[in-house]
Amino acid sequence: MAQENNNNIMNKPVGQTSGTNSGGSATQMQKQKQPANFGGSSIETGKGLLEQVKSTAGSAYDSAAHTATSKLDDQKLNLSMGLSSVADSVRRIGEGLHDGDTPVEGVAKVTAEYSDTVAKKLDQAAEYLGNKDLKQMYGDAESFARRNPAVLIGGAFVLGMLAVRFLKSSNSGSAMTNKNSTGFNNENLNRQVNGIAR
Numbered sequence: 001m002a003q004e005n006n007n008n009i010m011n012k013p014v015g016q017t018s019g020t021n022s023g024g025s026a027t028q029m030q031k032q033k034q035p036a037n038f039g040g041s042s043i044e045t046g047k048g049l050l051e052q053v054k055s056t057a058g059s060a061y062d063s064a065a066h067t068a069t070s071k072l073d074d075q076k077l078n079l080s081m082g083l084s085s086v087a088d089s090v091r092r093i094g095e096g097l098h099d100g101d102t103p104v105e106g107v108a109k110v111t112a113e114y115s116d117t118v119a120k121k122l123d124q125a126a127e128y129l130g131n132k133d134l135k136q137m138y139g140d141a142e143s144f145a146r147r148n149p150a151v152l153i154g155g156a157f158v159l160g161m162l163a164v165r166f167l168k169s170s171n172s173g174s175a176m177t178n179k180n181s182t183g184f185n186n187e188n189l190n191r192q193v194n195g196i197a198r
Helices: 002-011 026-033 038-098 107-131 134-147 149-177 186-197
Strands: none
Touching: 038 107, 038 134, 134 149
16 A cells, blocks of 8 residues: 555656645646746737737738728719710710801811811720729829839929918918908908007
8 A cells, every 4th residue: 555655656746746635726836836927828818919019900900901992993983974975965066067058168267177086085995084094094104104204203293383482371361261251351451450559
């Protein structure tokens, strides 16, 4: 029997005994002997949170991109329909100039021909917008810019000049909005008040 107890003690891991001699339970002894592993579980928790944040951010980006693409496609379709409507109107103007018993000459003839050309170009633009998706349009714009860099630079210059002109006009317009109900701006009002106070 004594030899049997010794074998049981020898087969158990360090810190575990039969329980009556140890003064505590076997699991308490194991916890005492194992080193604390706070860093490992924190790192795993951090990695899990990082993966969750990446997943959430990825799905939010995908959702926003899908929504933006959908809105742009809707606007592209509206623009295409608007261009078709304008093309039809321009075409009717050209046909109105062609119709009639009198032959078209001079300015009317040039206007009729020009309106036909404009109507065809507007129809082509409407068809392009209706048939191409955004990625194809971006690729077409990129290839055009590579083939014609001077046009791109010139267009950027013109847009810049228009932006400057717009900003200048909006600044002068803001001075007009500072007028009070009597028609005086703040500077004139201050002069009048200072003149009365003297």
